[in-house]
Amino acid sequence: MTEPPAHRVPPPVELLPAFVNTYDVDLAEPEQLPDPAALTAWLRSQGLIADGTPPAADDDVALAHELRAGLRQAMRQHHDGDLTTVVPELERAAARLPLRVIFTGTAPSLAPAGTGVTAALAALVAAVATAEAEGSWQRLKLCAAEDCEWAFLDSSKNRSRHWCSMGSCGNRQKTRAYRARLKAADRMDG
Template sequence: MDEQRRTGGRAESTAALLLRDFVNTLDVECATDAIDTPARLAEWLAARGPASPRVHADQADVDLARILREGLRTAMLAHHGPGDPASPLAPPTLPEELERALGRLPLRLTLADGAPALIPLGGGAAGGLARIAAAVTESAADGSWPRLKVCLEDTCLWAFLDTSKNRSRSWCSMRVCGNRTKTRAYRARRRTRTAPR
C-alpha cells in the first residue's frame, strides 16, 4: 500500500490509527490476514501496544478478533454520507455478532482522570481486543470516528481516515481505487451507448 493509503496525509489520533490498522489486518485485495492464527494475533497485539509483549492467544481469541474487525469495517463503511455518489444506497447493517463480541470484552467505565473513559480489564488477547474496542469511544471523543471510512472499491475495502475538509473521500487512494472505479463506470457507459438496439 502506498503511504497516502496508510496515513491519509495528516496527523491522526492514536485511537484512529489503532482502529484503522486493526481493520487493515485483512488485506482484501491480496487475500492476506495478519491475525489468522493465535500466534499472529498475539504478535500483532503485542507490536501495536494493546497487549503486553507476552500475550497469549487461542483460536477463540482469533474468532473474536475477526468478528470485531469485520464489524468495525462495516461500521466504517456506514460513515460514507448519503451525499456521496459512490456510497451504498442504504447504510450497511451492523452484524448482530458484533454486539455479542463487544459484550464479551473485559471493559470498565472509569471517571478517575476527570473524563469518562473505557479501560480494558486484565491482559492477554481479550485485554488487547478490549483496548481496540475502547479506542472506538476515544476516537468518537476526539472527532476522528466519523472520519474513519472503508474504501468503496469492493476489491479493496481498505480502512482510511478521511482528512478532506468536507469529509467526502470515497476511496483510500484516488490514484488507484478511484481511478479503477471511474474507469469501470466509463467503460460500462460506453458499452451501453454502443450496444446494438
C-alpha cells in the same frame, strides 16, 4: 514516567484501520490473523500487549475476527451516514470483552479491564469510544472499491472521500464508470 516507544499504543485513527486492515481483500490470502501466534504478534506490534503476556488462544482469534468483521461493517456504513443500524458482530464481540469506565480527566472514558489478549481486544473497542469522543469515528471508512475495502481516515473537509487513494482505487473506479457509460452509449447508438 513515559512508556517505552515499543509499547506505545497508536491513536484510534491509526489503530482501528490497522486492525481492520489485517483482513486484506487485495491479497491472495487475505487473512493476516489466521492463528493465535499471528494475533499475539500483531497485538504486541501495536503495543496492546507486552512481551511475556500469555499468547492468544483459538477463542481469542475467533473473537478478534468477529470484532474485526463488526468494525469493517461499521466503517462501511460510515459512507452512507446510516449510523443507526446496529452491527451485530460488533455488539456481540464488545459484550464479551472486559471494559470499564474511567472517571478521570474532564470526561469519562472506556478502558480495558484486566490484562492479556482479551483486554487488548477490549482496548480496540475502547478506541472506538475514544474516536467518537474525538470526532474521528465517522471519518473511519472502508474504500468503496469492492476489490480493495482498505480502511482509511477520511480527512476531506466535507467527509465525502470514497476511496483509500484517488491515485489507485479512485482512478480505477472512475475509469470503469467511464467505460461503462461509453459502452451504454454505443448500445443506444447501434
